[in-house]
Structures are given as structure tokens and as C-alpha cells.
Amino acid sequence: MTLSPDLLNLALAMHEHGCSLIPVGQDKRPWIVxxxxxxxxxxxxxxxxxAADPRTTGFALVCGPVSGGAEVLDFDDHDMYVQMVQAAPDWFLTLPSQKTGGGxxxxxxxRPQPQPNSKLAWLPREADENGVALKDGRVIxxxxxGTGGYVLIPHSLHPSGNTYQPEHGTFAELPMLTEAQAEQLWQTARDLCQKPVGDLELARLQKAHESRRTPRAAADGESVVDAYNARHGIKDALAAAGYxxxxxxxxTRPGTDASPGGVHLLQDKRGRLCSYHHSSNDLMNDGHLHDPFDLYVAYEHGGDxxxxxxAAARDLGIKPPERPAQPGIQVGPRNIDGSPAPALQAALNVEPKASPVYAAHGGYTIDRPVKKNGEIVDWTPEQLTNWTWTPTLRLHYPDGSVGERGALIVNGRSRGEVQIAARAWSSRKDLLEVIAGYQAICYTTNNADIGKIYQGISLDTDDLPAARGVRSYGLHLVEGEWLELFEDRTISTHELPPVFYAGTPIDPGSRSFRAPREAxxxxxxxxxxxxxxxxxLVTPATARAVLGYAVAxxxxxxxxxHLGNRLPxxxxxxxxESxxxxxxxxxxxxxxxxxARITKAGGMTPYQYDIAHSGANNLLSILDEYRPGEIDDAQLRKHHDLGTKWRGSGVASKDHAYELNAPTIVAGEGFTDDAATKSRGVLYFTRKKDRGTVQAYSEVSRLPLWAYAGHLHHLARTTPEDAHQGRLKAAEALAQQAISGTPNPRLQYALTFIxxxxxxxxxxxxxxAFTDQVILDTLKxxxxxxxxxxxxxxxxxxxxLQQLSFCLTKVSNPGMYVAPSTVAGQLIIRPQVCVDLVQAHYRERAAIANVTLFKQYxxxxxxxxxxxxxxxxxGKNxxxxxxxxxxxxxxxEADLLREFEEGMRDE
Structure with missing residues (x-):
């Protein structure tokens, strides 16, 4: 299509004013890297x-420092934009704006310090524009x-057929705001949010709020906190605090009129109204639900x-609570029965009294005695940590006591590490005792240390629990039940699943280790x-093989x-481009x-490759852009031969390699002739002529591909064993038929898997679509x-050879690299200099990595x-x-080589 002159003129003007621009196609995406x-x-x-390229239907502004700190507020909802105009300062209307093609x-x-792309405000929605129910009950x-993002500029084409229309000012002259002004806009937008918490997050907040409100029994059996909340409603508490x-x-938070509505009333698990404070300037903004007592603590008692x-106990006429012992969490020397040891009793100079650790407002706390003239006159709480413990697994110790294994929540809102005191590092024994006390995984960059610590905890410490730890996420057979373990949850029929992850996360936070979303x-x-x-969309047999392998x-x-503990x-x-x-x-x-599990092989060292795949899980990984020789084929064999030592983790065991169960698809241009490597899998090819159209790919990409994953994992977890065995036998029969009696067991295993x-x-x-005959043809x-x-x-x-042809056109003396032979139509290639020439020009895209491989080929x-x-x-040799x-x-395409040969022969 021919671009509008207005679009090109604006793009050139923005470029002159320091903006970085990129071309986009009809799907609003850049068609370049x-x-x-x-x-x-x-x-x-x-x-x-x-602009002259027919693929270009618009230009996009690359936001961030490269464009002088450019940042854009994006409003998907017209009414919310109107609300922003009404709530924002008057100068907001002077900023350049446009109406998008989507409305x-x-x-x-x-701004001086542009931020990454951020979501500021949400709207409640039960379904999307296609009528599909939204699980989270909201849309952005x-x-x-900002930094790392882009927006289409005025006059660009939208997929709807509309164009982006400038409304005020020009994008060629973006004004510079102060950081304070930019933050004012952000805060105004946040305060317009109508649903800051999605339905899934609300359920988590409700659960967290319930666990924070552990009843502390008073003399009459009633909790002071619960009694206070029963008498005071959240609206009264907000009003008393100035909201x-x-x-x-x-x-609206106290002290503001310009950006109202940043406090939302939500229900806890018991159906009681709590407040959720979305504004970052709000004293109560800490990511939690808050009841009336929280506001009472913060505003009337300075957080004490x-x-x-x-004070609440006095007002309510009840006795302040004595805190009972909490199992599994105690401090100081103790007798076997849990009472303080004699030395502790003497130091306190009082009758033995349980002084357990208890959770309060985002931290663990213990009551300490307040002494006057050597006598205890009061008890005062002392915060021991800035983290609380979220139990995920109940543990049974050999002595009959019960503990918990779970996650640390730091500062009340985020997961983090345990801070271990320096004294604990004086010896291995001291360190193990401290880590065992926390019952948490210790993160370190030294895998050898992790191995020793793990071994010490699991084998050398008698009083630690006997619980099953696994070194991989995904599917596990535990007590006759198949359950799935992920970074964010465990899917099991047990209330407290009898399994935990005991390894060292190679890639913590990766989406690949999270449970598939429900659909x-x-x-x-x-x-x-x-x-x-x-x-x-691709060569049909290859597509079916990839699907079969990925599903398996x-x-x-x-x-x-059932495949000899081999993973093909x-x-x-x-x-x-096939x-x-x-x-x-x-x-x-x-x-x-x-x-997220596609790993680009280009440019990786063998060590980097091994590290990447030792962190793979049993969901599926893909090694893309593989070229034989760039990574030694022996690296591939590491992930087949289960008795080898893994360089990445240093764990030398068949058990470890098998337990990871990490299926891998290896994709590349051309492939190896190494018999040992080929015998460990099955080979498929893709052809350019089979590739689908852009429209066909777009149609598939618009479908909710992610939705099938949760369903598939449910099948893997719940398929009865007899049904599984029947399907496995049918797969083996099809594989045997396809291989026609050829004595190649490893190939048969690979075909069975697919x-x-x-x-x-x-x-x-x-x-x-997947008849037995179709499956058989795919295997054949x-x-x-x-x-x-x-x-x-x-x-x-x-x-x-194609790359070499191009490189020879760029050098002044091609005769240094190739020469004609005595026989017409034949060319002598000097291996070392030619490989070096191609490497120097194409670098990681060079088709052959070294001269040894060239000679072999x-x-x-x-x-x-x-x-x-x-x-x-x-006559020269x-x-x-x-x-x-x-x-x-x-x-x-070797025409250039023929021209070189003919030209050199004529010289």
C-alpha cells in the first residue's frame, strides 16, 4: 500500500526531534527486528x-531513553479517558494526543526517567469483546x-481499517515533563482504577488476610482484634482516619481532592468488608486487605x-490476651516438654511462661520482658523478622512433633531470601542448624555448596522431617497418585501435598515452571x-510429529x-523460513x-547450552537454530545417556537425569550425520513450499492456544493406569509397524513417544484428523x-557455499580464497581462509563453524x-x-561461484 504523505512527513519530523521510529505492518507489529x-x-x-516497502502500513514510536524519554498514556476505554481529563491537572489537555484506530x-x-510498560488502572468486565468469560473479571x-515499548503514531493504519488520528498538538514536539508531573499523571490514572484486584488475586488476598488474623484468645475466650472488628465497621474506621x-x-485517601477513589471496599473470606488501598501515596498501601483494627493501629497508635x-482491650472491657504456644516455632533453649530451660527461667526471674513467636503485621514477633529495678513490670513485643511464613506442606518429625515447610513472604508482600546472620557461617554445622530452623531453601550461586548443604540437611541432621523432595517440577507419582508440582502451586487431592521441590532453581521466576492457567x-x-x-501451516508430517511429541x-x-528409561x-x-x-x-x-522454553542455540558455548538444559523441566524445551559443530553433538548425547555427569549442576547420577524427564525438540538447518546422535531420536524435515500463509498463521495465533495446556495436564494426571497402558501398547504396535522389523530399538522408542x-x-x-493410518504415515x-x-x-x-559466494564479491583479491582447477567447471576452495572469511562476515549466522566440519561435509x-x-x-599445486x-x-544458488571460476580461468 502507498503510505499517506502526512504519515511520512510526521515520521521524518519526529526523527529530526530525536525520536526513534520503526515500521509496522497490518497487525500493528514491527516487521523488522x-x-x-x-x-x-x-x-x-x-x-x-x-516507507517504500509494501509491508509498511504505519510507523511506531520507540519509547524510552532512545527517544529522549518518550512515554505514552494509553486509554483503551473512552469513558476512562474522559474521567482522566476531568481529574488531571489543566496542563494535561495541552499534551499531544491521538485517537487510536480501535477507539x-x-x-x-x-520525562527524565521513563519507566517500563506499566498497567495503571483496570475496569470490571465479565467477558471479553467476543463474549468469552474472563477468569479474572477485569480488563486493562x-x-x-515506556522503555521497552512502542506505540503507533498518527496516520498509521489500524487492523480495523481505521487510522490513528491526531487530536491535539503534534507527536513531533513531545514536551518534557518533570518527574513530579509524570508521577502526578500516573497517580491520577491509578486512582481511576475501578477494579485494582482481579478475582484470582482477591482470593489470594482473602486467604492471606485470614491467615494474618490468627485469633489471639483473651481471658473470656474472645479475640481482642475480632471483638474490635465486630464493633467497628470499615466505613467508620475509614472516616475516623480522615478518608x-x-x-x-x-x-478517597486523606489530604487529596484531585485524584479520588483510590481506596476500594472488598469482602474477606467471611464476607466482611475490608479496605484495599490502591494509591501509592496512601499510608495503608501495602498489598493487603485491611480491617478496622488495621486502621486503628496505623492512625491512632502509630503502627504499634x-x-x-x-488500648482496644481497655475500651472493650476485656483482658489483654496471653499468647499460646505455636507449634514448631520457638526461640531460646527449651526442655523436651517445650518449657523454657532452667537457664532461661533464671534469666527471666519469673515463673516459667510460654513466650512463643507469633505473626503480627507482616513479621514474626515475640514478647520480651520489661524490667524495672531487676523485676519484670511489663512485656513488650519485639519484631524478630521482616517476613512471615506461608505453610504449604505439613511435616512429621521422627520425634512425633509437627512442622511446616512453605514460602517466606518478605515485608508482607513479596517472596525473598532468608537473611542468615554472619555468626551462622562460622562452621558447616552452625549453618545447617540455622537453615534447618528456617525450614527454607538456601539460594546460592555455588552449586557445590548447595549440594553439600542439601546432603547435610537430608542425611546428617537426625531431627529433620522425613518428607519427599523432588528435583524437578511437573508430574510425580506420590503415594499412588499422580500430582503436579509447579513453582506457584501443587495440584493434588491432598490438602497438604506430601511432596516439595528440593532442587536449586536454575531459572527462578520463569513462566515455564508455573502451572498452566485454567480455561x-x-x-x-x-x-x-x-x-x-x-x-x-508447515510440512504436515512434521507438524503432526511435533504435536505428538509435545503432547507426549x-x-x-x-x-x-516403559521405554527402558530413555527419553528420545x-x-x-x-x-x-520453512x-x-x-x-x-x-x-x-x-x-x-x-x-518461554525455546532456547536459541546460536552463539551458545557448550557450557551455556548444558546450563540451559539442565534447568529444563518435564514440560518441554526446544533448542532452536541448532547447527552441528557449533555445539558439539556430544552435548546432545548428555541428555540421552542417563549415566553421564551433568556439567551444569554437577550432579552425577542416572537418577537425576531421568528424574528431570525433559523432552527436547532440536530444530536447525540441515542436520548431523553422526550416527550416535541420530540413533537417539527421529528426524523430520520442513519445506518452504509447505508453509502456510500469513493469514493462516494469524488466524491460529489469535486462538487461545494456552487454553489446551491445563486440559492436557489434567489428562496426564488423571488418565487411569489401564487406559494409559492400553494407549501405550497401541503406540508401540504402530511404531513396530512403521519400522518394519528394523533392529533399531531407540528409533522405535522415539516413534512410540510420538x-x-x-x-x-x-x-x-x-x-x-489423527486416524491410525495418519499416525502410521507420520511415523513412516x-x-x-x-x-x-x-x-x-x-x-x-x-x-x-552461498555465503562464500557473497563474501567473495566483497574482497579485492578472490584468488586468495579460491582458484580454478585444471578441469573446466571445477573450483578449488582453500578451507581455512574461506571458513574464516565467512565467519568474519556472518559471525553466529555462519552455516559452518570450523574448518574440520567443512572438510567432513x-x-x-x-x-x-x-x-x-x-x-x-x-600447474601450481x-x-x-x-x-x-x-x-x-x-x-x-551457486551461480556466483561459476562466474568466479570462469573469470579466473580467462585471466
Whole structure:
């Protein structure tokens, strides 16, 4: 399409005023790799070239420091924009703004310290624009585009067919706000939020609030805190603290009129109203629900919880509580029965009294005696930590006592490390005792230390609990039940699942270690449509093999014990832009719910590769852009041969390697001829001519691919054992039929793995799309490719020749690298200098990484003549590899090499 002159003129003007711009296509996404333009600006010539490209339907402003601190407020809802205009300072209307093609609004400015993309305000919604129920009950209303983000500029085309229309000012002259002004806008937007907490987060807050309100029994059996809350409503407490009502469910913090409504009234688990303070300037903004007593502590007693309890007890006419012992958490030397040891009793100079640790307002606290003239006159609370303990597993100790294993919540809102005192590091024994006391995992960058600490805790300390720890997330058989363990939750029928993660997280926080999101039946059905359509987007047999392998990965711990404890790989080779990565990405999201486990092999050292995959879990990982030789094929074998030592973790055990159960798809251009590597998996190819259209890919990508993952994991966890065994036997039968009696057990294992996944899809998605015959044909395609070589696309050697042809056009003396042979039509290539030349130009994209591989490939290729010594037309002996140009396969563009050979021969 021809771009509007207004669009190009605006882009050039913005460029002159220090803005970084990138081209976008009809889906609003950049059609270039735009990361470089987050740190540098394109030239005006480049902008004009992009404008002339038919793929460009608009330009986008790259926000952040590269554009002088550009930041944009993005309003998806028109009414919320109107509210912002009414609530914001008058100068807000002077900022450049535009109406988006989708009906929203965007306001742009600069600030000295632009922030990353942020969500500021939400709106309550029961369903999305397509009528699909929203699990969280809300949609984003106001967000920002800052560092790491971009926004389309005026006159760009929206997918709806509308264009972005400028409303006030010009994006070419973005004004610079002060940090205070920018923060004022952000706070105003936050205060407009109508639903700061989604339904899922609300359930977590309600649970956390219930656990924080552990009853502290008074003399008459009634809790002072509960008694206070029963007598005072949250609205009265807010009013007493200076808050003012804004709507029936929203209040305004004290001391502001400009940005009302930042306090929301929400119900706790018992149905009582609590306040949630969304404004960052609010004293009570700490990520918790708050009841009337919380406000009483903060505003009337300066945050002193103990003083507030005593005052409330006096007002209520009840006796302040004595805190009972809390099992499993005590301080100081104790007798076997739990009472203070004699030395402690003498120091206190009082009758033995239980003085346990108790949780209060985001920390663990213990009552300490207050002495006057050597006598105790009062008790005062002393905060021991800035963290609280969220139990996730009940532990039974050998002595019959009970403890808990769980997560540390630091400062009342975020997960964090335990701070271990310096004295604890004086010896290994002291350290183990301290860690055992916390009952928490110790994080360190030294894996050897972790191994020793773990061994010491689990083997050397007699009084620690006998609980089952596993070194991988995912599916585990525990007490006859298959359960799933993830970073964020454990899916089990047990109230307290009898398993915990005991390893060292390689990639903490990765989405790959989180449980798949739950989906509606309609969303799962929509994802099933993507499964059916995937064979139309890439070479069909390859698509089905990838799907089958990825689905079977969810069942891996239930399958691999029947495959000789071997975990086969799926190798996917093919031409550039043939859809390898796209198909794998779709399969990855369909079966894991996320797309974070694709690992780019390009440029990785063997050690980096091993580290990345020793952190893989049993959900599925993908090694993309693999080139034989760039990473030694022996690295792949590490993840097949279960008795090897893993370099990444230092754990030398077959058990560890097998327990991780990490299925991996290896994708690359061309593939290895190494028999040992090929024998550990099955090989498939993709072809450019089979790749689907952009529209077809777009249609699939708009479907909720993530929705199938939770359903698939439910099947893996709940499929009865007899049904699982029946499906496994059917898969083995199909694999045997495909391999036709060839004595290759490892290939048969790989085919069984794929067949199992396809049989799951046959039962669960569409029988006609995955019939036994379709599955058998898919397996036979893999057998032919693996044993006979298949119909491979352009090989690494052929790609190298194309790259070499281009490089020779850039050098002043090509004769330093290649020379004609005595036979017309043949060219002598000097291996070392040619490999170095291609490496210098293409770097990590070079098709062949070293001269050894080039020689190996040349010796195996039919269009290279044998021998390393050849003569030139002048009779000079030359060491190199001699290639017959006419025999190079047509798919390899070798015309430039022929021109070089003819030109050199004529000289």
C-alpha cells in the first residue's frame, strides 16, 4: 500500500526531534527486528526505504531513553479517558494526543526517567469483546508505553481499517515533563482504577488476610482484634482516619481532592468488608486487605500493634490476651516438654511462661520482658523478622512433633531470601542448624555448596522431617497418585501435598515452571481448532510429529519407564523460513501454556547450552537454530545417556537425569550425520513450499492456544493406569509397524513417544484428523528421513557455499580464497581462509563453524572430488577441496561461484 504523505512527513519530523521510529505492518507489529532501535535511531534514508516497502502500513514510536524519554498514556476505554481529563491537572489537555484506530486514546510526553510498560488502572468486565468469560473479571483500562515499548503514531493504519488520528498538538514536539508531573499523571490514572484486584488475586488476598488474623484468645475466650472488628465497621474506621467516600464502594485517601477513589471496599473470606488501598501515596498501601483494627493501629497508635491491642482491650472491657504456644516455632533453649530451660527461667526471674513467636503485621514477633529495678513490670513485643511464613506442606518429625515447610513472604508482600546472620557461617554445622530452623531453601550461586548443604540437611541432621523432595517440577507419582508440582502451586487431592521441590532453581521466576492457567470449555475447544490447523501451516508430517511429541511430553514420567528409561528426542531440520520455529512455538504454547522454553542455540558455548538444559523441566524445551559443530553433538548425547555427569549442576547420577524427564525438540538447518546422535531420536524435515500463509498463521495465533495446556495436564494426571497402558501398547504396535522389523530399538522408542501423543489427540481432539493410518504415515516419514536421509532442504554445506559466494564479491583479491582447477567447471576452495572469511562476515549466522566440519561435509558430498592436493591451470599445486560446480544441487544458488571460476580461468 502507498503510505499517506502526512504519515511520512510526521515520521521524518519526529526523527529530526530525536525520536526513534520503526515500521509496522497490518497487525500493528514491527516487521523488522526492532530491538536495535531501542538504543539507536534509524537514518532518514532508512525511514524512506521502510516507507517504500509494501509491508509498511504505519510507523511506531520507540519509547524510552532512545527517544529522549518518550512515554505514552494509553486509554483503551473512552469513558476512562474522559474521567482522566476531568481529574488531571489543566496542563494535561495541552499534551499531544491521538485517537487510536480501535477507539481508544493515547497521550504522549517526555520525562527524565521513563519507566517500563506499566498497567495503571483496570475496569470490571465479565467477558471479553467476543463474549468469552474472563477468569479474572477485569480488563486493562489505562496503561503506559515506556522503555521497552512502542506505540503507533498518527496516520498509521489500524487492523480495523481505521487510522490513528491526531487530536491535539503534534507527536513531533513531545514536551518534557518533570518527574513530579509524570508521577502526578500516573497517580491520577491509578486512582481511576475501578477494579485494582482481579478475582484470582482477591482470593489470594482473602486467604492471606485470614491467615494474618490468627485469633489471639483473651481471658473470656474472645479475640481482642475480632471483638474490635465486630464493633467497628470499615466505613467508620475509614472516616475516623480522615478518608472520604467517593462512591458506594470507593473512598478517597486523606489530604487529596484531585485524584479520588483510590481506596476500594472488598469482602474477606467471611464476607466482611475490608479496605484495599490502591494509591501509592496512601499510608495503608501495602498489598493487603485491611480491617478496622488495621486502621486503628496505623492512625491512632502509630503502627504499634501491642499498644493498640491494650488500648482496644481497655475500651472493650476485656483482658489483654496471653499468647499460646505455636507449634514448631520457638526461640531460646527449651526442655523436651517445650518449657523454657532452667537457664532461661533464671534469666527471666519469673515463673516459667510460654513466650512463643507469633505473626503480627507482616513479621514474626515475640514478647520480651520489661524490667524495672531487676523485676519484670511489663512485656513488650519485639519484631524478630521482616517476613512471615506461608505453610504449604505439613511435616512429621521422627520425634512425633509437627512442622511446616512453605514460602517466606518478605515485608508482607513479596517472596525473598532468608537473611542468615554472619555468626551462622562460622562452621558447616552452625549453618545447617540455622537453615534447618528456617525450614527454607538456601539460594546460592555455588552449586557445590548447595549440594553439600542439601546432603547435610537430608542425611546428617537426625531431627529433620522425613518428607519427599523432588528435583524437578511437573508430574510425580506420590503415594499412588499422580500430582503436579509447579513453582506457584501443587495440584493434588491432598490438602497438604506430601511432596516439595528440593532442587536449586536454575531459572527462578520463569513462566515455564508455573502451572498452566485454567480455561473455559469454549477456550479449550478453540485451542483444539489450532491443533487441527497446524498441519496446514508447515510440512504436515512434521507438524503432526511435533504435536505428538509435545503432547507426549506432558505424559513423559508415565511413558519413559516403559521405554527402558530413555527419553528420545525429536529432530526437526529444514530450509530457512520453512516454519520450523513457528510450528514449535505453537506446539509449545498449546502443551505448556507458555512459550518461554525455546532456547536459541546460536552463539551458545557448550557450557551455556548444558546450563540451559539442565534447568529444563518435564514440560518441554526446544533448542532452536541448532547447527552441528557449533555445539558439539556430544552435548546432545548428555541428555540421552542417563549415566553421564551433568556439567551444569554437577550432579552425577542416572537418577537425576531421568528424574528431570525433559523432552527436547532440536530444530536447525540441515542436520548431523553422526550416527550416535541420530540413533537417539527421529528426524523430520520442513519445506518452504509447505508453509502456510500469513493469514493462516494469524488466524491460529489469535486462538487461545494456552487454553489446551491445563486440559492436557489434567489428562496426564488423571488418565487411569489401564487406559494409559492400553494407549501405550497401541503406540508401540504402530511404531513396530512403521519400522518394519528394523533392529533399531531407540528409533522405535522415539516413534512410540510420538505415536502416544497422537493417540491422545485422536481421542481428545478429532478422530478423523489423527486416524491410525495418519499416525502410521507420520511415523513412516520419520523412519525414512532417519534411515534414508529423507528429502532434506538446503544443507549446511550448501548454505556455506552461498555465503562464500557473497563474501567473495566483497574482497579485492578472490584468488586468495579460491582458484580454478585444471578441469573446466571445477573450483578449488582453500578451507581455512574461506571458513574464516565467512565467519568474519556472518559471525553466529555462519552455516559452518570450523574448518574440520567443512572438510567432513566436503568428503561426504558427491559434488566434491576426493583428495586434498590439486593443480591449477598454471600447474601450481594447491591444498584445498575441489568442487564440481555443475553437480551442485539446483536448490543451492551457486551461480556466483561459476562466474568466479570462469573469470579466473580467462585471466
Amino acid at each position: 526492532w530491538k536495535p532501535y531501542q538504543t539507536k535511531q534509524a537514518s532518514t534514508d532508512q525511514l524512506r526505504k521502510w 481508544g486514546w493515547q497521550v504522549a510526553y517526555r 483500562g489505562i496503561e503506559t508505553r 472520604t467516600p467517593f462512591t458506594a464502594t470507593r473512598w 500493634f501491642s499498644r493498640a491491642v491494650k 473455559t470449555p469454549e477456550q479449550v475447544d478453540a485451542a483444539r481448532r489450532a491443533i487441527i490447523q497446524l498441519p496446514g 511430553a506432558a505424559f513423559a514420567p508415565r511413558i519413559t519407564p 528426542f525429536l529432530y526437526n531440520a529444514g530450509e530457512r 516454519g520450523k520455529t513457528s510450528a514449535a512455538q505453537i506446539a509449545l504454547e498449546l502443551t505448556t501454556g507458555y512459550s 505415536a502416544y501423543g497422537l493417540l491422545v489427540l485422536q481421542e481428545d481432539v478429532e478422530p478423523s 516419514d520419520g523412519v525414512f528421513n532417519t534411515l534414508e536421509g529423507g528429502s532434506e532442504g538446503i544443507t549446511n554445506l550448501e548454505m556455506f 566436503a568428503e561426504q558430498a558427491s559434488y566434491f572430488e576426493p583428495g586434498d592436493q590439486h593443480k591449477t591451470p598454471t 594447491l591444498r584445498g577441496k575441489r568442487i564440481v560446480l555443475a553437480a551442485i544441487p539446483p536448490r543451492c
